[in-house]
Amino acid sequence: MQVLVVLDHPDPRAFSAAVASRFSAGAETAGHRVELADLHAEGFDPRWTLADIEGDRSGVPPADVQREQTRIARADAICFVFPLFWWGMPAMTKGWVDRVWSWGWAYDQLEDPELSLQRPRTGVFLVPAGARSDEMEECGYQQAIETQWLKGAFGYFGFRTRELLVLNGSKGSKKRREALLDRAFEAGKALKDPGGPD
Secondary structure (H helix, E strand, C coil): CEEEEEECCCCCCCHHHHHHHHHHHHHHHCCCEEEEEECCCCCCCCCCCHHHHHHHHHCCCCHHHHHHHHHHHHCCEEEEECCCECCECCHHHHHHHHHHCCECCCECCCCCCCCCCCCCEEEEEEEEECCCHHHHHHHCHHHHHHHHHHHHHHHHHCEEEEEEEEEECCCCCHHHHHHHHHHHHHHHHCCCCCCCCC
C-alpha cells in the first residue's frame, strides 16, 4: 500500500516527529511505501481564505491544495501525527483538513457523515498527549475526541478502517516514551488494507 504520513509539529526533534518516523518504519517493514507530508517543513498555509471559497465554487482549488489532494489520491492509507492541543487538533492540522478535504472533492452529503466522494482508505491518528489516560476517560475527553474524529471527520474522509491511538504520557520517562514509540511502530506494521476485511 501507499501510505501518506501527515506530520504537524514545528520542531523536527519533537516527540511527534519521532512517532511519525517510527510509524513509517513499521509500515515499511510490512512492505508499504511511505510518503511524508511535513506540514511545517513544507510551509503549508493553514489559513482558509476567499481563494479557497472561490476554488470550491469554480471546482479549481488553489495550487497548494491541489498538490495535497494529488498526494492523497496516491494514498491507500493516511496517518495523522500531531500533539493533542486543548483537546483537539493544532491549527496546522485543522487548517490542512479545512482546506484540503473540501466540499465537492471529499464530500457533498451533509446529512450522512459516512458518505464520502473519496475511495475507501485506512485512517490512523497517532496523537501524543501529556494527559493521563484515566484523566481523559474520567472527564469525557476521550469519548469527545472519538466522536469528533472517528464518527465525524473520518467518515467524510472515506476512511473505511479507522484507528485512534492517543499516546498518553508522552512527556513522561524515557522508558514510557520508548514504549509509545514501539506502539507507533506496531501501528505502522499492522496497517490494514482498506479493501480487505475489517
